[in-house]
Amino acid sequence: MIDLRNLTIEKAHEHFKSGDFTVTDLVNEYLKVIKEKNGDINAYLEVYNDVLDQARVAEGMFKNGTATLMTGIPLALKDNMLYKGHIASASSKILENYVATYDSFIVKQLKTQGVVFLGRTNMDEFAMGSSTETSAYGNTKNPIDTSRVPGGSSGGSVAALAMDGALVSLGSDTGGSIRQPAAFCGLVGLKPTYGAVSRFGIISMGSSLDQVGTFGKTVEDAETLFNAINGYDEKDSTSVKKEERIQPLPLKKKIGVPRSFLSGDGIESDILKNFEENCKRLEKAGYEIVDISLPLIKYSLAVYYIISPAEVSSNLARYDGIRYGLHEGADKLYEVYTKSRGKGFGKEVRRRILLGTYILSHGYYDAYYNTAIKVRHAIKEELKNAFKEVDAIITPTSPFMPFKFGEKLSDPVGMYLSDLFSVPANIADIPAISIPSGKNSEGLPFGLHIMAPLFREDILFTIGKDFEKLV
8 A cells, every 4th residue: 555645756666766666556546546546536537548648658767777857646627828739728618629630849859858638637627716616516625624725727636635545736827726726725836037947838828927846645656747838839929048147146045924914804804813823933934034014915906906817818719619628519600619629618707808808999909908008017026136135035825715605606706816925026026835734623724825937946845844843
């Protein structure tokens, strides 16, 4: 019997090398868990039919000496990531039968390292949501408490890991879609710097905000998976060459807390209490905690919900029943559009398309979109200046604990507040991580959110590992 709960990438690698168990043995253990639990949790939309073939390829790499640390590691893939010959639907009816004709950059990178892709995981439709309740294929449940949401939009990827149905998983993060579900399910979730990981082969939501990131049970696992996909890709115009990235400098061991940002309405008292305890833990680990002023950061959420829908409107225009996606026949071209999009897109996606189209319409473009772009630039500068004084900035990951199904679905603004603390990192392109920071009296997990300067993921990993020793 393999101890899946406490297994890490490094431990699995050592077991493979010593012959304690094979890649096929480990994969079969995960397949057994998926068969047992996925019917209830709904983390996976599909388990790939070539999983055991992938495992045999990985075993061959150990035999011929080409194995890497990631070889044979069973991984769950979010349903918006292209894997050649397999469906990628973005959990939408409009792409229900779309089969990828090529590999995304991340899949190609991991294939060469012998990673085993277990299957594609459920998500909020086109990554629009914070609870995985907007998927066209049913809700994903939180394995910690199945009456509650796992977070979103990468809810399936995090639930697959939390139910021991994968060793690590991949998600995408446009405004908090990795870090918030990581916090809700008691796991580590990393959103890298924008441009650190190629978006080639990822179904777009908001092109200036989307970033692929990693889930792990430990900071080290999230880091190892990040290192496996981190790199320059000429097929992604936003990808940054490694030699052009900011070079690491020694840590000051100083962490900033934006106190005024934590004094707003809607933040649960237990969250704030846990956060103050986390600050004391970090002080015990030798970090200086200082208050910092970030007067513009409170506008990040408003900026996000102008820029993001605008980009959604543009990106999803291609799914019109003619060029891409579901096709519904009609006598007139306009009716083809309305029928195909009306049937193919869910309520939340339609809401954001309409909002984005309004934002970009004549007479409102300058008032909304251009103003949001200017404020975004100001927020970037504010954070850039703050990082001259501190190594990192910490907040809670979410303003509230994992909520119950239906609790916020009819209240879009309440749902959007899930991104309160996570969205500034997307606005400023900087890396951020969520780390488990204890549990409340009901056994629900808290999350600590850490932001660092551009391309300084190393700071997140250093602080994260130090913090893990204290919780």
